[in-house]
Amino acid sequence: MAPSFEDGNSLFNFVVRDGNGVKGMVDLGLSKVPEQYIQPPHERIVKLNAIYADELSPIDLSKLDGPDHDQVADAIVNAAEVLGFFQVVNHGMPVELLESLKNAAHDFFGQAPEKKAAYRKGVSPSPYVKYGTSFVPEKEKALEWKDYVSMVYSSDVDALTYWPNECKEVALEYLKFSMDMVKKILKVLIAKLGVTLEDSKIDALIGLRMVNMNFYPTCPDPELTVGVGRHSDMGTLTVLLQDGIGGLYVKVEEDMDAGRKGEWIEISPVPGALVINIGDTLQILSNGRYKSAEHRVRTTSTKSRVSVPIFTIPKQTERIGPLPEVVKNDGVARYREVVFEDYMTNFFGNAHAGKKSLEYAQIIISSTST
Ligand SMILES: O=C(O)CCC(=O)C(=O)O
Numbered sequence: 055m056a057p058s059f060e061d062g063n064s065l066f067n068f069v070v071r072d073g074n075g076v077k078g079m080v081d082l083g084l085s086k087v088p089e090q091y092i093q094p095p096h097e098r099i100v101k102l103n104a105i106y107a108d109e110l111s112p113i114d115l116s117k118l119d120g121p122d123h124d125q126v127a128d129a130i131v132n133a134a135e136v137l138g139f140f141q142v143v144n145h146g147m148p149v150e151l152l153e154s155l156k157n158a159a160h161d162f163f164g165q166a167p168e169k170k171a172a173y174r175k176g177v178s179p180s181p182y183v184k185y186g187t188s189f190v191p192e193k194e195k196a197l198e199w200k201d202y203v204s205m206v207y208s209s210d211v212d213a214l215t216y217w218p219n220e221c222k223e224v225a226l227e228y229l230k231f232s233m234d235m236v237k238k239i240l241k242v243l244i245a246k247l248g249v250t251l252e253d254s255k256i257d258a259l260i261g262l263r264m265v266n267m268n269f270y271p272t273c274p275d276p277e278l279t280v281g282v283g284r285h286s287d288m289g290t291l292t293v294l295l296q297d298g299i300g301g302l303y304v305k306v307e308e309d310m311d312a313g314r315k316g317e318w319i320e321i322s323p324v325p326g327a328l329v330i331n332i333g334d335t336l337q338i339l340s341n342g343r344y345k346s347a348e349h350r351v352r353t354t355s356t357k358s359r360v361s362v363p364i365f366t367i368p369k370q371t372e373r374i375g376p377l378p379e380v381v382k383n384d385g386v387a388r389y390r391e392v393v394f395e396d397y398m399t400n401f402f403g404n405a406h407a408g409k410k411s412l413e414y415a416q417i418i419i420s421s422t423s424t
Pocket residue numbers: 266268282287294296302349350351360361363
């Protein structure tokens with residue numbers, strides 16, 4: 055039976071306030087996209103632009119420990135400078151774990167709405183778990199076609215006590231495997247900046263970790279909606295597991311060989327691979343050399359999609375600014391120093407709007423020369 059929401063408020067209340075999510079709405083039987091989800095034309099993802107250039111072939115991470123170290127390090131740095139996104143294979147994570155994670159995400163979101171709604175903001179029994187929908191629904195002109203559960207890591211004991219039963223064990227294992235990889239990649243990126251950081255500083259830059267599970271229900275008209283709107287991630291590095299459905303798009307910020315600046319290209323699913331992307335923090339630390347890529351997610355009408363990002367972000371008290379050696383080299387600081395907690399508050403206080411989040415730390419450099 056088609057749902058009849060008399061006014062906009064009742065739909066908002068059903069989906070957002072009462073925690074039924076997009077899934078709850080779709081499960082009622084939906085033949086068309088509700089008005090609240092219709093994106094303005096310039097935000098819609100119309101064209102399926104599946105470019106599969108050489109730059110996007112996955113990087114074999116196991117080679118970082120062998121004679122090809124320099125080549126692999128260069129590939130990582132190049133990807134971070136040009137697109138801000140790359141995929142890795144032979145990362146050491148068992149394939150079965152990746153499969154279990156996707157299943158666990160389906161298990162979690164497949165539960166009755168009240169089970170998930172128990173983790174809503176303000177009522178969640180755990181300070182570390184939040185279930186929700188869209189990004190900041192109260193501030194968005196059009197809602198995003200996505201439900202999520204977010205699990206903050208504080209300790210193994212807390213994770214196993216407070217994270218949802220449906221996914222806590224696999225999510226924790228995934229996080230453990232990922233952190234070694236994240237540290238390795240981060241060390242490569244920092245070294246190429248000509249900077250040496252103490253291990254304690256590296257740890258502080260990825261001191262807060264969050265495992266999210268995203269669920270994108272089927273949509274009756276994917277061309278009117280977005281799964282996630284244009285945004286960059288706020289943290290240092292993001293690790294992402296996506297399923298085989300596809301729909302993750304990245305905006306080309308630097309010109310690649312074929313002159314594709316400004317185009318959106320798809321990060322096509324590769325079985326067994328993980329996606330890595332640079333976040334705002336690393337763009338700031340590198341004084342703009344590494345790109346916190348703008349990305350977005352399309353919805354589909356055929357099958358629900360799941361993805362499982364790990365966000366590694368600085369500790370709240372950490373001061374983030376361009377590394378002094380890099381500024382010295384560049385002759386200019388493109389960002390000011392900010393306390394990460396303030397950066398985060400600003401990030402979560404606004405709807406997704408491309409790379410606008412970076413403006414919070416940006417120094418506007420006026421060109422007075424010539
Ligand atoms: O679902 C995806 O592929 C990406 C999700 C994403 O960008 C995010 O959660 O920040």
